[in-house]
Amino acid sequence: MKYPGASAAGTVLLILAVALLTSLVTAGATRALTLTDEAGREVRVPDRSERLVSLAPSITEILFAIGAGPRVVGVTQYSNYPLEAARLPKVGSYVNLSLEKILALRPDLVIGIRDGNPKAVIDRLAELGVPCYIVDPTSLDGVVTTVRNIGRAVGREQAAYQIAGQMASRIRDVERRVAGLARPRVFYQIGVEPIVSAGQGTFPNILIDTAGGKNVAADMAAYPQLNVEQVLVARPEIIIVTSMTREYDFERVRGFWGRWPGLPAVAAARIYVVDSDLMDRPSPRIVEGLETLARLIHPQKFK
Amino acid sequence: MRVTPVRIMTTSLLLLGVLAVVCLLSLTTGPAKLRSGAVLAELFGSPGALDAMERTILMRVRLPRVLLGALVGGTLAVGGVVFQALLRNPLAEPFVLGVMGGSAFGAILGILGGWAFFPGVTGVAFAGGILTIALVIGIAGGRTGIHANTLLLSGVIVNAFFSAAIMFLLSVTRNQEIHNVLRWLMGDLSLSTFRELAILAPLVLIGFTLIFASSRSLNLIVMGEETAMHLGVQVERVKKGLLLLVSLVVSAAVALSGIIGFVGLIIPHVLRILVGSDHRLLLPASLLFGAGFLVFCDTVARVATTQTELPVGVITALAGGPFFMYLLRRKRR
Numbered sequence: 001m002k003y004p005g006a007s008a009a010g011t012v013l014l015i016l017a018v019a020l021l022t023s024l025v026t027a028g029a030t031r032a033l034t035l036t037d038e039a040g041r042e043v044r045v046p047d048r049s050e051r052l053v054s055l056a057p058s059i060t061e062i063l064f065a066i067g068a069g070p071r072v073v074g075v076t077q078y079s080n081y082p083l084e085a086a087r088l089p090k091v092g093s094y095v096n097l098s099l100e101k102i103l104a105l106r107p108d109l110v111i112g113i114r115d116g117n118p119k120a121v122i123d124r125l126a127e128l129g130v131p132c133y134i135v136d137p138t139s140l141d142g143v144v145t146t147v148r149n150i151g152r153a154v155g156r157e158q159a160a161y162q163i164a165g166q167m168a169s170r171i172r173d174v175e176r177r178v179a180g181l182a183r184p185r186v187f188y189q190i191g192v193e194p195i196v197s198a199g200q201g202t203f204p205n206i207l208i209d210t211a212g213g214k215n216v217a218a219d220m221a222a223y224p225q226l227n228v229e230q231v232l233v234a235r236p237e238i239i240i241v242t243s244m245t246r247e248y249d250f251e252r253v254r255g256f257w258g259r260w261p262g263l264p265a266v267a268a269a270r271i272y273v274v275d276s277d278l279m280d281r282p283s284p285r286i287v288e289g290l291e292t293l294a295r296l297i298h299p300q301k302f303k
Numbered sequence: 304m305r306v307t308p309v310r311i312m313t314t315s316l317l318l319l320g321v322l323a324v325v326c327l328l329s330l331t332t333g334p335a336k337l338r339s340g341a342v343l344a345e346l347f348g349s350p351g352a353l354d355a356m357e358r359t360i361l362m363r364v365r366l367p368r369v370l371l372g373a374l375v376g377g378t379l380a381v382g383g384v385v386f387q388a389l390l391r392n393p394l395a396e397p398f399v400l401g402v403m404g405g406s407a408f409g410a411i412l413g414i415l416g417g418w419a420f421f422p423g424v425t426g427v428a429f430a431g432g433i434l435t436i437a438l439v440i441g442i443a444g445g446r447t448g449i450h451a452n453t454l455l456l457s458g459v460i461v462n463a464f465f466s467a468a469i470m471f472l473l474s475v476t477r478n479q480e481i482h483n484v485l486r487w488l489m490g491d492l493s494l495s496t497f498r499e500l501a502i503l504a505p506l507v508l509i510g511f512t513l514i515f516a517s518s519r520s521l522n523l524i525v526m527g528e529e530t531a532m533h534l535g536v537q538v539e540r541v542k543k544g545l546l547l548l549v550s551l552v553v554s555a556a557v558a559l560s561g562i563i564g565f566v567g568l569i570i571p572h573v574l575r576i577l578v579g580s581d582h583r584l585l586l587p588a589s590l591l592f593g594a595g596f597l598v599f600c601d602t603v604a605r606v607a608t609t610q611t612e613l614p615v616g617v618i619t620a621l622a623g624g625p626f627f628m629y630l631l632r633r634k635r636r
Contacts, residue, residue: 077611092611096486099493100364100605101612104335106356118483120424120494127496128359221475 035153038136038146039114045131045153049109052154053102056094056113059135059150060085061283063111066151066160074105081277081285097121102130109133111150113282137282140206140290144168147284163284170287171210174294177301178212184297186213187236187265190276192253195226203280204242211294213238237264238297242276272296306581314578318591322373325595329369329602334609335360363496371495371559372601372615373594374507376566378556380574380593382549383567384585385514388521389542390451396567397553400458400546404465405435406557407488411469414483421499424487425558432554435461440546449542489614490563492601499559510552511590517541518582525580565619566597569627576630596623 032044053074054060060079063072069084077093079085089105092098094116102110102121107130112122114136122132133153137146144164151160186208190196198204199220208215216234217224241253250273257266265271274296278289295302330346331339341352342361353361382397390399409431413424439461443454473484520541523531528538553567570593571585578588600618607613 090609090611096611098334098605098612100360101334103356103360103364104333118486120483120486124494124496128363 035133035149037132037134037153038149039134041126041132041134043131043133043153045133046108048155049153051105051107051109053091053105053107053110054079055091055097055110055117057081057277058137058281058283059111059113061281061285062147062150063154065163065284066147066154066156068150068154068156071154073107074102099124103128109154111135111153113137138201140171140210140286141168143282143284143286144171146282167284167287171290174211174290178210178294178298181212181298181301183212183214184237185216185235185264186238186240186297187216187231187234189239189241189253190223191225192241192256195228195231196223197226198222198280199224203282203286207279207286207290207293208240208297211290211297213293213297232260232263235264237268237270239263239265239271240293240296241271241273242279270296306579306584311584311587314584315587315591318588318595322591322595322598325598325602326369326373329372329598330361330365332602333360333365333605337361364493367495367497367500368492368601369598370500371503372492372598374500374503375492375556375560375563376570376597377511377590377594378507378552379563379567379597380570380589381511381514381586382553383569383571383593384574384582384589385521385545385549386567387571388525388582389545390455391525392451392455393572394568395455397549398462398557398562398564398567399455400550401435401439401461401465402432402550402553402557403562404462404469406432406554407562408465408468410487410558410561411472411484414487415472421496421559425499428558429554432557433551435465436547436550436554440543444543449539449546454546486614487561490561490616492560492597492615493605493612495559503555503559506552506555510548511586513548514545515583515586517545518586521545521582525582563597563616563619565616565623566593569623570596573627573630576634 032046034042034044037043050071051073052063052068052071054063054072055076057076057079060072060075061081063069064082064085069082072085072088074091075085075088076097077090079088079090089101091101091105094113095118097118099121102125110125110130110132112132112134114134115138117134122134125132133150135146135149137143144167147164147167148157148160151157151164188198188204188208190198190204197217197220199215199217199222202222205215205218209218216231216236217226220226239257241250254271257263257271260266274289274292278285278292291302327343331337331342335357337353337357337360341357344350344352345358345361350358379397383395386395386397386399387393389395406428410424410428412431413427416423418424418427439454439457440449442457443449469488520531520536523534523536524538524541532538557563571589574585574589574592578584597615597619600622601615603622604613604615604618607618
């Protein structure tokens with residue numbers, strides 16, 4: 001007996017079944033999404049990454065802030081925040097990464113940063129089949145975006161968007177408060193001997209600007225070395241010393257500038273010390289850095 | 304002791320054995336803590352002892368790194384032997400004729416340009432080295448032949464010029480790739496792949512064969528160029544040929560490894576103390592010992608600290624300095 005119609009229907013059913021099965025199988029096998037990272041590279045990130053390696057202290061901070069901390073298996077030197085992160089295995093410093101140490105941790109996703117991580121190492125990792133998502137925050141809003149992007153890459157979108165939203169509204173709040181105010185000249189001092197400041201393109205420069213100050217090194221190279229004369233001529237009204245110089249004793253820095261009582265910052269006793277980790281790491285805590293600076297520069301607006 | 308083919312053979316085999324042991328040691332050492340037994344099994348016949356990631360680490364990270372270390376170490380040592388002989392100066396080393404400055408400058412342009420490490424950065428580094436050495440030889444070579452002192456002086460000046468140019472570039476750039484530059488300048492074997500080895504290995508082998516073929520001429524030139532000429536050596540041709548050949552191979556090695564100091568200066572002296580200064584023996588011995596020395600130093604660099612990896616140049620100087628002083632002292636007694 002032949003039932004051509006039934007046979008045709010059977011074939012169709014069979015094709016459908018096969019198609020369905022295939023789609024199920026492929027869905028299972030390729031549960032990964034392709035994202036374009038901040039360096040413009042296409043990255044296939046696992047649907048749910050279980051072993052994350054962070055290639056910069058700022059990225060470590062973001063991962064822990066959005067609740068992906070328990071999945072982080074490796075960090076770089078100086079990843080000192082939060083405390084749990086400091087105890088994780090190190091894969092080198094963010095500018096001097098060890099390829100083998102990264103691979104030995106069997107990451108299913110590596111998050112790196114364009115400014116600092118050697119491109120050659122990232123290229124090699126990608127070549128060896130380790131997905132690397134690269135972030136490139138270059139502004140305050142860029143940091144907010146980076147938090148969101150990392151959230152998407154590691155499957156913590158909701159938490160990341162919430163934190164990003166809070167960061168953005170705190171930034172807007174500072175901007176509102178300092179809008180239209182006179183901008184005092186701020187000298188930001190990283191190094192003591194020699195005197196090093198932060199200029200173009202650096203986060204301290206962006207923070208001072210957003211906090212309503214005028215960075216006297218704004219037009220200089222990224223981390224310019226200055227002589228005393230240049231600082232005196234700039235007549236800073238506020239001097240901010242970062243804690244990177246803590247071994248040098250803040251009091252001695254204050255004493256050093258005290259030799260020039262004509263400096264407005266000295267006359268007004270406006271020399272302050274701040275935590276450098278809050279100022280130069282593109283992580284959620286940078287908003288704290290911004291608020292700290294804004295309070296020091298415009299105290300009357302933050303009573 | 305007289306240098307006979309048998310002695311060249313036995314010494315080379317002995318040093319080859321040492322090199323093999325150092326390479327195996329290096330392949331089983333590293334932050335990834337692969338079990339030595341499993342590594343040996345994987346290498347010699349019965350794969351399966353390592354899982355996929357461990358195999359990747361062994362075969363695609365450590366193996367090319369060890370092989371590159373051996374090739375670069377051997378090249379630098381042989382380069383040092385030839386340069387010290389031709390320039391008749393114990394302080395000569397393969398970078399002295401401008402190769403260092405030229406290839407570093409090329410590499411930095413490539414890195415700041417954001418090019419891929421291979422073939423982009425390595426390509427310009429190689430071109431920089433070769434062009435510079437050609438320039439230096441051009442300056443020093445006159446109608447009366449190449450004068451060793453003029454050659455050395457032009458090399459030193461060209462290196463100084465390029466160092467200044469590099470410092471200038473590094474001071475004015477706001478380029479994000481600057482960290483990569485420092486890594487290259489300090490010497491780094493950790494990122495090598497078989498692609499690059501496939502280019503360097505034949506170059507080193509052919510180059511070394513040609514250099515080894517000139518070892519008799521080198522022996523005579525060391526005794527004095529006039530004497531060599533009277534004994535039938537075409538001194539100028541041999542000199543120019545060897546200078547270019549060594550520079551070619553050294554430039555290729557440097558392009559892949561960055562600036563690794565000390566090997567090219569110290570290993571030739573160590574081997575002169577150990578096997579004498581007959582180039583028929585000194586050249587192969589330096590090749591093998593230099594290879595083993597750099598692989599050993601790179602192994603130490605990999606595991607010396609748990610926090611990060613040290614630049615291999617730090618280890619070559621730290622390990623090589625005291626060893627060399629010990630040999631010098633022993634020789635004088």
